[in-house]
Amino acid sequence: MKKIGILFVILTLVGSIAVVAAQFSIYDWWTAGGEKQAITTELNYFHQLYPEIRIVQNPVAGGAGVNMQAAIKSLIFAGLPPTTFQVHAGWEMYQYASAKLLDPITNLWQSEGWTKVFPKRIQELCSYNGKFYAVPMDIHRANMLWYNVSIFKKLGLKVPTTFQGLMNTMKKIKAAGYTPLAVGDRNQWPAAMVFEEGLLALSGPKTYDDFFEGKVNYSNSKVQEALKDFRYIMENYTNENHASLTWDGACGLVAKGKAAMTIMGDWANGYFIALGMKPNVDYGAIAVPGSQGVYNIVIDAFPVPVGLKGAAKDYAYDWLKTIATVKGQAIFNQLKGSIPARTDVPTTGFNVVQVNNMKELKTDVLVSSAVHGSEAPAPFVTAWENALTVVQYHPSMSIEQAVNYLNAVNSRYLTPQKLVH
Ligand code: BGC
Numbered sequence: 001m002k003k004i005g006i007l008f009v010i011l012t013l014v015g016s017i018a019v020v021a022a023q024f025s026i027y028d029w030w031t032a033g034g035e036k037q038a039i040t041t042e043l044n045y046f047h048q049l050y051p052e053i054r055i056v057q058n059p060v061a062g063g064a065g066v067n068m069q070a071a072i073k074s075l076i077f078a079g080l081p082p083t084t085f086q087v088h089a090g091w092e093m094y095q096y097a098s099a100k101l102l103d104p105i106t107n108l109w110q111s112e113g114w115t116k117v118f119p120k121r122i123q124e125l126c127s128y129n130g131k132f133y134a135v136p137m138d139i140h141r142a143n144m145l146w147y148n149v150s151i152f153k154k155l156g157l158k159v160p161t162t163f164q165g166l167m168n169t170m171k172k173i174k175a176a177g178y179t180p181l182a183v184g185d186r187n188q189w190p191a192a193m194v195f196e197e198g199l200l201a202l203s204g205p206k207t208y209d210d211f212f213e214g215k216v217n218y219s220n221s222k223v224q225e226a227l228k229d230f231r232y233i234m235e236n237y238t239n240e241n242h243a244s245l246t247w248d249g250a251c252g253l254v255a256k257g258k259a260a261m262t263i264m265g266d267w268a269n270g271y272f273i274a275l276g277m278k279p280n281v282d283y284g285a286i287a288v289p290g291s292q293g294v295y296n297i298v299i300d301a302f303p304v305p306v307g308l309k310g311a312a313k314d315y316a317y318d319w320l321k322t323i324a325t326v327k328g329q330a331i332f333n334q335l336k337g338s339i340p341a342r343t344d345v346p347t348t349g350f351n352v353v354q355v356n357n358m359k360e361l362k363t364d365v366l367v368s369s370a371v372h373g374s375e376a377p378a379p380f381v382t383a384w385e386n387a388l389t390v391v392q393y394h395p396s397m398s399i400e401q402a403v404n405y406l407n408a409v410n411s412r413y414l415t416p417q418k419l420v421h
Contacts, residue, residue, distance in 0.1 A: 024054065024318075083316045095377070095378055135303075136341035146285055179258065269337025293365060295357075295367070
């Protein structure tokens with residue numbers, strides 16, 4: 001009787017280990033409107049294809065991964081990696097690859113023929129030291145301006161085409177009693193986007209890349225202009241409660257007609273789609289004025305952590321294969337507001353903002369976003385965003401003081417370097 005009891009305990013333990021080993025555990029930060037629907041749809045599709053795999057989704061709220069990235073680092077460093085996790089291609093992914101925390105997946109890229117369907121630049125951002133480490137799920141565009149069509153009509157406003165024009169439009173909107181630019185920088189990064197996209201629009205892609213490669217700093221006249229405009233916008237043209245809202249809260253102000261515009265990546269498109277709003281009818285979308293012809297890319301990708309046990313590695317591969325299919329890319333991106341990373345996905349089912357972005361990606365100059373992990377190393381990005389917050393909240397700091405302070409932060413954290421490994 002005693003032996004049977006022990007045997008039962010052992011079998012139960014083995015059984016529960018088997019259950020643990022047989023699950024697919026995924027971390028992401030897609031919890032807001034649009035992004036949540038997109039990942040749910042993709043996971044349902046994965047379940048249809050692989051009904052035997054038990055899916056455990058771990059969504060960690062906090063746009064741009066502010067909270068999830070900390071969680072994932074602790075898990076990985078503790079030797080407890082999930083089956084896969086959301087990561088920005090580029091520098092954010094390099095930090096794991098260079099620390100040997102990811103399994104190279106070059107063989108998978110080759111056997112699946114992915115080098116033929118994903119653009120070269122995306123392939124570079126998904127690889128490190130000549131090996132592939134992740135599969136892209138989407139291509140987002142960071143340099144976008146979203147506006148409320150009714151407010152623009154009511155005030156008889158034309159859509160601006162230069163950054164100076166945007167500043168003038170904000171002045172007019174404020175004079176008419178509306179909040180010109182909704183910002184939700186509770187998590188800091190949406191304010192940094194106002195600077196980043198302004199920098200791109202005012203200085204162009206070459207100086208933008210030079211800035212994040214540590215070759216130019218705030219002493220450059222165009223960078224300084226972007227800094228001045230950033231401080232002016234944050235102090236004069238944003239909603240009073242910007243520091244307590246998140247990015248989707250800011251989009252909500254535009255949706256409700258409480259603010260005229262917001263600068264945000266095209267996950268905002270997904271947010272408006274989820275509300276049932278129609279592009280060009282309820283909301284307008286353009287490249288941030290002055291940055292037409294440049295595509296500031298943000299790539300969400302999924303890697304395979306080292307040390308996966310049992311069937312977990314197969315499950316990770318099954319997931320990567322699923323998100324890389326034409327259907328997997330279509331159903332996710334249609335809801336996410338972004339465009340597929342594959343170049344051969346038909347435009348059916350995408351809205352005009354997306355179809356236009358698909359066209360522009362082919363001809364635009366490509367840069368990538370520092371705020372969203374691709375363009376610069378994480379320690380710099382954190383220090384840079386903190387420093388921008390300091391000058392944002394100290395309007396009494398003269399421009400000379402701000403420039404000296406910010407230059408010191410840049411030179412401490414950003415040694416001149418190459419963009420892509
Ligand atoms: C991600 C997007 C996400 C956005 C807001 C960005 O960093 O790339 O996929 O929708 O953050 O959470």
